[in-house]
Amino acid sequence: MTTPGASPTEPWPLWEVFVRANRGLSHVHVGSLHAPDSDMAVRNARDLYTRRNEGVSIWVVPADAVTTSDADAKGAFFESPAGKNYRHAVYYTASEGVPHL
Numbered sequence: 001m002t003t004p005g006a007s008p009t010e011p012w013p014l015w016e017v018f019v020r021a022n023r024g025l026s027h028v029h030v031g032s033l034h035a036p037d038s039d040m041a042v043r044n045a046r047d048l049y050t051r052r053n054e055g056v057s058i059w060v061v062p063a064d065a066v067t068t069s070d071a072d073a074k075g076a077f078f079e080s081p082a083g084k085n086y087r088h089a090v091y092y093t094a095s096e097g098v099p100h101l
Contacts, residue, residue: 014063015041017048019055027059035060 012034018027030049035041041060050058069077 012036015045015060016063016066017041017045018059018061019045019049020057021055023056027057032063 013036014032015035015038016032017030019030020027033041033044033048035044038060042058045058045060049055
C-alpha cells in the first residue's frame with residue numbers, strides 16, 4: 001500500500017515541523033522530516049527537535065499542504081499600495097488633551 005504523498009523514489013512523505021517552546025508562545029518552524037504517517041511524524045519530531053525539553057507542543061504538517069508566497073516577488077507582495085498610508089500607525093498623530101494615548 002502506498003502512503004499518501006509518497007513517491008516511488010521517496011517512500012515516505014516530507015513533513016514540516018513546528019514547535020511551541022512555552023505556553024502562550026507561537027509555534028515556530030524548526031525543520032522537516034520524513035515519516036510514513038502523522039503519528040510517526042509527531043513521534044520522530046519529538047525525538048529529533050525536543051530532546052532537551054525545548055517544547056510543550058508539536059505540530060506536523062505535510063509539506064505538500066503548505067502554500068507559500070513567491071520569494072522573488074516579495075517587494076510587490078508585501079509593500080503597501082500607494083495612497084493607503086492610513087493603514088500604518090505612523091500616519092496618525094496623537095491629539096493633545098487625550099489621556100492615555
